[in-house]
Amino acid sequence: MTPITAILVRDMRIAVRVGGGALMGVLFFLVVVTLIPFALGPDLALLKRIGPAILWLAALLASLLALDRLFAADHDDGSLDLLLMGRAPLEIVVAAKGLAHWLTTGLPLVIAAPLIGLFLNLDAPAAGALVLTLLVGTPALTFIGLIGAAIAVTLRRGGLLLAVLVLPLTVPVLIFGVAAANAAVVGPIPFGTPFTILCALTLASLVVGPFAAAAALRQEME
Amino acid sequence: MRLSATDLACRRGGRDVFAGVSFSVASGESLTIRGRNGAGKSSLLRMVVGLVRLAGGRLLLEGGDPELTIGEQAHYLGHLDALKPSLSVEENLRFWSAFLGATDVDFNEPLRAAGLDVLSDLPAAYLSAGQRRRLSIARLLAVKRPLWLLDEPTSALDAAAQMRLGEIMQSHLAGGGIILAATHGPLQLDGARELNLDSVSAPTAVMEASA
Numbered sequence: 001m002t003p004i005t006a007i008l009v010r011d012m013r014i015a016v017r018v019g020g021g022a023l024m025g026v027l028f029f030l031v032v033v034t035l036i037p038f039a040l041g042p043d044l045a046l047l048k049r050i051g052p053a054i055l056w057l058a059a060l061l062a063s064l065l066a067l068d069r070l071f072a073a074d075h076d077d078g079s080l081d082l083l084l085m086g087r088a089p090l091e092i093v094v095a096a097k098g099l100a101h102w103l104t105t106g107l108p109l110v111i112a113a114p115l116i117g118l119f120l121n122l123d124a125p126a127a128g129a130l131v132l133t134l135l136v137g138t139p140a141l142t143f144i145g146l147i148g149a150a151i152a153v154t155l156r157r158g159g160l161l162l163a164v165l166v167l168p169l170t171v172p173v174l175i176f177g178v179a180a181a182n183a184a185v186v187g188p189i190p191f192g193t194p195f196t197i198l199c200a201l202t203l204a205s206l207v208v209g210p211f212a213a214a215a216a217l218r219q220e221m222e
Numbered sequence: 223m224r225l226s227a228t229d230l231a232c233r234r235g236g237r238d239v240f241a242g243v244s245f246s247v248a249s250g251e252s253l254t255i256r257g258r259n260g261a262g263k264s265s266l267l268r269m270v271v272g273l274v275r276l277a278g279g280r281l282l283l284e285g286g287d288p289e290l291t292i293g294e295q296a297h298y299l300g301h302l303d304a305l306k307p308s309l310s311v312e313e314n315l316r317f318w319s320a321f322l323g324a325t326d327v328d329f330n331e332p333l334r335a336a337g338l339d340v341l342s343d344l345p346a347a348y349l350s351a352g353q354r355r356r357l358s359i360a361r362l363l364a365v366k367r368p369l370w371l372l373d374e375p376t377s378a379l380d381a382a383a384q385m386r387l388g389e390i391m392q393s394h395l396a397g398g399g400i401i402l403a404a405t406h407g408p409l410q411l412d413g414a415r416e417l418n419l420d421s422v423s424a425p426t427a428v429m430e431a432s433a
Contacts, residue, residue, distance in 0.1 A: 001320040002320070003320060003321045003322075005320075006316075013309060014308050017308040017309075076302075077305060078302025078303060078304040079306070081268075081273055082322075083321075084273060085272055085293035085294065085296075086294070087290065087323055221273055221274075
């Protein structure tokens with residue numbers, strides 16, 4: 001097993017065991033989305049129109065939920081020291097941790113979205129478009145979140161700072177994710193235009209996130 | 223192989239911790255670092271592995287792999303045990319072995335040496351402080367690294383485990399390894415040289431490790 005797959009396997013194992021955050025994200029997602037129809041009332045047309053936006057907002061909050069412990073847990077038990085001085089490049093280590101986090105919290109959201117979309121009166125084509133945008137967009141949320149998680153690593157109650165730092169950075173992802181999902185349902189712009197920009201945002205965050213997070217971790221070790 | 227430090231200086235949080243620390247340790251030798259609380263023992267070890275930036279001086283590992291940093295050729299045993307409570311004893315050891323680049327490790331051997339072979343399936347959350355310490359020492363045995371940096375290695379260990387650690391350290395030295403250990407208590411290391419940081423805390427004082 002290479003050092004990087006070792007990190008990936010370890011983090012996924014921890015996430016799915018007792019005390020791990022894997023199911024918390026998807027449960028939170030479920031609860032938030034379930035509450036919306038109670039608050040808005042049974043206006044099916046309204047739910048259908050704002051459904052994608054609500055699912056995207058809930059996914060955004062849910063994917064940030066477990067992120068604050070991503071590096072803080074390793075910092076608190078001393079693992080981060082060994083990760084920092086290891087032979088594997090820190091950027092790749094950070095990316096592997098991000099990938100493990102997405103596979104255990106982001107991917108379950110994508111899978112749960114079409115089921116929970118029924119609550120918001122989403123029909124099959126809309127649910128399909130939504131799943132596609134979440135599949136492409138949630139990795140961006142995780143990898144942008146890596147930066148905040150790395151900056152907040154030494155702080156107690158870092159989760160609040162994380163949300164304040166990261167949420168503004170996720171605005172473009174949110175805009176184009178919801179735009180693409182809406183475009184597939186109501187138009188008038190084609191689905192491809194916002195969707196391509198969403199893909200570009202994700203690709204950029206996959207590169208920028210690990211480098212920025214690794215730089216922040218190195219800086220904080222001082 | 224020889225680790226030499228010249229005129230090391232340490233600054234933490236805007237405060238000069240020590241300056242002018244020089245030492246040189248060759249294969250088969252060990253150095254115990256002593257000093258009062260806050261003298262910079264841990265900072266010195268973290269400096270050697272690259273976790274604290276040098277405020278001055280230089281570090282050199284002669285005879286090591288020139289492609290790797292000193293930290294990448296060293297084992298660092300810090301205050302914290304770097305264990306995940308939800309993973310089992312063996313999973314914790316397996317992870318660090320794989321991450322530190324060891325392949326085809328027989329995990330029974332280091333676990334037996336640490337006295338944890340009967341507990342290998344137990345989640346690390348249920349280990350006592352001494353057992354956690356022994357599990358992190360097993361990491362040093364599972365992956366071969368020439369340089370060992372041990373920060374209070376005997377903390378939480380009982381008398382028998384301290385003796386066992388002494389044997390492990392002696393056999394590492396016999397195999398040509400180098401050990402730097404920061405400690406307050408006695409360490410079962412025959413012929414270890416001593417570096418006392420109390421006498422170098424004045425920023426201009428220079429001192430060599432004495433036998």
